[in-house]
Amino acid sequence: MTLTHLNANGEARMVDVADKPESRREAKATGAIHMHPATLQRLVEGQMPKGDVLATARIAAIQGAKRTHELIPLCHALPLSKVEVDFALDDARSCVHVTAQCRLNGRTGVEMEALTAVSVACLTLYDMCKAVDKDMVIDSIQLEQKSGGASGNYYRTTPIVTGQGGSGEVSLGTLSSAGEPCVRVKCLAELRERLGVGEINVPFQRMASTDIGGLKAALKDMDSRFAGLDEGRTLCAVNQVMAGDATPLTADDEVAFFPPVTGG
Structure with missing residues (x-):
């Protein structure tokens, strides 16, 4: 490194970026x-x-x-x-x-x-x-x-409950590797407030299947709070297009979970 x-x-210096x-x-x-x-x-x-x-x-x-x-x-x-x-x-x-x-x-x-x-x-x-x-x-x-x-690009990985925080507190896990295929996940409106998570990143390697169903399962494994995503009242969109559990996912897709009524 x-x-x-x-x-x-070993002396401190300002990096010359003129040629970048x-x-x-x-x-x-x-x-x-x-x-x-x-x-x-x-x-x-x-x-x-x-x-x-x-x-x-x-x-x-x-x-x-x-x-x-x-x-x-x-x-x-x-x-x-x-x-x-x-x-x-x-x-x-x-x-x-x-x-x-x-x-x-x-x-x-x-x-x-x-x-x-x-x-x-x-x-x-x-x-x-x-x-x-x-x-x-x-x-x-x-x-x-x-x-x-x-x-x-760099994205911090999904929060994981470590047991080291206070009651109801979510702590962050390790950082994602550069270039690792991931799905970007957004929790919107009331769902964001309930979970305490706005935007997270899920590596493909943690998903049993590369679809919305596999993504939900991976999120639930990472943090039990995401179990609520299986509730019928939670909607889902992939790249701003409504989706279901069988919708396939590719690297760098953006997946949004949200309640039926939301202001964005």
Whole structure:
């Protein structure tokens, strides 16, 4: 393994990317901040002393992404074309889930920009709410996926219950291998809130059959919470086309599970 941020003498250096070809680079990162239920309720009702918590955190996250090179010593200054920050309020776990997506056409990736955006968003949420709750905990800041560049695409694998977390908590398993054939799975609307999972990746090698039925079985083996996907009220679409258990799957297909009524 070669560490590109070290020179022959073991000294830190900025990697020269001038000769790399430009390509579309994208990255998505997530994180969460846990708080007391009463704190989350005040946030929802707009009762925090410092004002609009989520709007402030979104602006801070975007600024953080754009200034990543000032915070992380060996990062390049990048002309980001997109920084998108979303929040999901989770009553069941009394937390706010943060998602950041960054994009550019350039010579180096934007993973650090996405991770910085999530980190700054969580820190800003803490700052905005600390007057009423100093017990808040920031955790699970992680890269979910990236695309572009010589190293290719990366997707974090499906969450697996490890038994190490608290009651009802889902912990992440190992990372997927680069180039491994996978199916991208999205859980939408109420289903996403119930499972605590928005977007995951299932390697073909974990599926007994390469169809929706095999995918459901693999998901259930990974986490018993997915057993509910067999319920008649859960619908399925492959690449935005309605599908059933016998629908075949190929590498890089996008499969969405959702309740009959959803806002997307």
